[in-house]
Amino acid sequence: MHSWRDYHERTKHTPDGLRQASPALDWANMPDLFREYEGVPVLDLPADPPEPGMGGVADGAERLSQLFFYSAANSAAKQTATGRRYALRVNPSSGNLHPTEFHFITGGLANWPDGVYHYRCSAHMAEQRATAIAQPGLQVVLTSVAWREAWKYGDRAYRYCLLDAGHAAEALRLAAQASGCPAEVNAGFNDVAVAEALHLPDDEWPLVQVNVNAPPGGIAWQAIEKPAGTPGQLSRNPLRSEGIEAIHRLTSALSPAPWRWPASPGPLSLGDAMSFGKAARSRRSALDFRQGDETLSPAQLGLLLAVANPGLITLYLYIHRVEGIAPGLYRYDPHAGELTPLRAGDQRVAIAGLSLRQDLAGNACLALSMVADLDTAARTYGDRGYRYAHFEAGAIGQRLYLAATALGLGATGIGGFFDDATHRYLGIAPQQGQVVYHFALGHPVPDHRLTP
Ligand SMILES: Cc1cc2nc3c(=O)[nH]c(=O)nc-3n(C[C@H](O)[C@H](O)[C@H](O)COP(=O)(O)O)c2cc1C
Known part of the structure; x- marks a missing residue:
């Protein structure tokens, strides 16, 4: 594989390919969706932290608890017809497979040791992998376990990762900002250096950093000892894909030009309803729907388009x-705030068909295709621009989910579509x-399998 273009072409869905x-999915080898680093101290994050922006955060533990509780934690469960219960989280994920893991470095938080941590999502706790010398602030490093997603979706999975x-970083950034902490996202770092500094296993790849209460570019830090903890093996037979590794x-x-996370710096404007x-x-x-x-x-459409705020x-x-x-x-022109008509008439059958025949795209009130100018992204940012375009789409999706929820509407991200x-x-x-x-956005049907 010579370029992102080859990968993108090879992972397009076509009606023939789908036929x-x-x-069949190898259920016996399904990867564990919750990684734990074993053999290190595990620090409690207080239960029921206050809502962001409502005050009352006592110390560093509660600050961290609040940040993850409102961006990454488990938030509901579903029960299948066979009685199996499984967790759903604050951030969405294709196939609910959650390839994203959260590591973080803290400096100068009240009653919280400066150090290098991994967020244990299954229990809402922090695994302390090392102590550290760190500038005041917080850096969250989001990694991806691509094969968790590839187990189901094959090579197309890298796009979903x-x-x-993009969804998860935006969820974090918005939770930090809602609690009054300035936050910025950086995706232009040296992958190898970050993986080494965090002593990551081979199957976890750093993709994005979210810097909270930190100087531009994030805090400087140094682990006092090599980050420890044995990363849990996710299944008996971890899969590798040459296509995804390539x-x-x-x-x-590294990009020749810096890329900025495409979103306004202030808190998300969700209206007054929620x-x-x-x-x-x-x-x-x-x-x-x-x-x-x-x-x-x-x-409602105006608020949804206002939070979307597209760039690439x-x-x-x-x-x-x-x-x-x-x-x-x-087609939406964000500068003029106008919609340019391209085709008149009923689009329900067309967009459901294009979305791998998923009816929900036709039953919604509104569906979207997010189209990225991948050539310009690559010319400006090099091959890394391929990541940036997808991060932006995920971040737009995250803001749309939240705005739709606040408006009493429903939303669904759709990664499956016939590309060409x-x-x-x-x-x-x-x-x-x-x-x-x-x-897709609209009025959701009730989901009877949901339990709090
Ligand atoms: C990148 C991405 C792609 C997705 N693609 C689809 C899809 O094609 N069809 C669908 O019904 N849901 C899709 N979803 C929604 C997930 O299935 C959903 O997020 C997951 O089951 C967890 O449920 P939750 O969002 O309620 O937490 C997608 C979500 C993401 C983030």
Whole structure:
């Protein structure tokens, strides 16, 4: 594989490809979705931290607890027909496989030892992997265990890992900002140096850093001893994929130009209906959307588009039911704040078909294709630009999930789509942009399998 372009081409969905029988999932080898670093001290993060922005944070432990509780922790469970219960988290994840892990370095937090930690999501605790000398502030390093995702989705999984990391980093950044702590995301670091400094296992790859209450570029830190702890083996037979390793290597080259996380620096504006904390903890992916005559109002659409705030991404809207806007396909111009009509008429069958025949994209009030200008990204940022475009799409998705939740609506990220059929439908050549994510918004059907 010579470039991100080869990888992207090879991992496109086509109707023919999908018709060929894909191998059955090897359930006996399903990777554990919760990694623990064993043999190190585990520090408690207080239960029920206050909501971000509501004051009352006592010390460093509670600050950290609040940050992760409102961005990454378990937040609900589902029970299947066979009685199996499984966890859902604050951040969404394709296939609920959660490839993203969270490591963090703290300096100068009250009653909390400066050190290098891994977030133990299964128990909402912090594994102390080393003590450290660190500047005041917090650095969270998000890594991806790509094969957790590849176990189900094959080589296309690397795209989902990038989208996932975009969602998770944005979830963290927004939780920090909602609690009054300035936060910025950095994705342009030396992967190998970060992996070595954190003493990461071979299957965990650093993708993004979120710097909280920190100087630009993050805090300087040095572990006093090598970060310890035995990373839990996720299954008997961890999988390797040459294709995924190759695209990861290619995109790890440092960018010739700095890239900025595309979002306004202030807290997310969710309107008055719901607090950030409630929206973050109650966010869910809709399984499907109610059909009928329920609509989105122009004000709701306005708020959703305002939080989307695209940069490398162009949004194409399939409007099914928005008051005052005729059903059709539109392109959003964020500078003019305008929708340009591209096709008139009912788009429900078209977008469901393009989304691997997933009905929810047609039953929603509104569906989106997020199209990334991958060529410009690569010209400006080198191969690493391939990551940046996907991070941006994930971050947009995260803000849409939260805004939809606050508006009493439902949302679902859609990673499965027929790539080139979508380009043809939108009337764009791949050099003009390629679809990286689909999204659906509307009135969700109740999910009876959900338990708090
Ligand atoms: C990158 C990404 C791709 C996804 N793709 C799909 C999809 O194609 N179809 C779908 O129904 N849900 C999709 N989802 C939603 C996940 O299935 C969902 O996040 C997961 O099951 C966890 O549920 P939750 O979001 O309610 O926590 C996707 C989510 C993400 C983040």
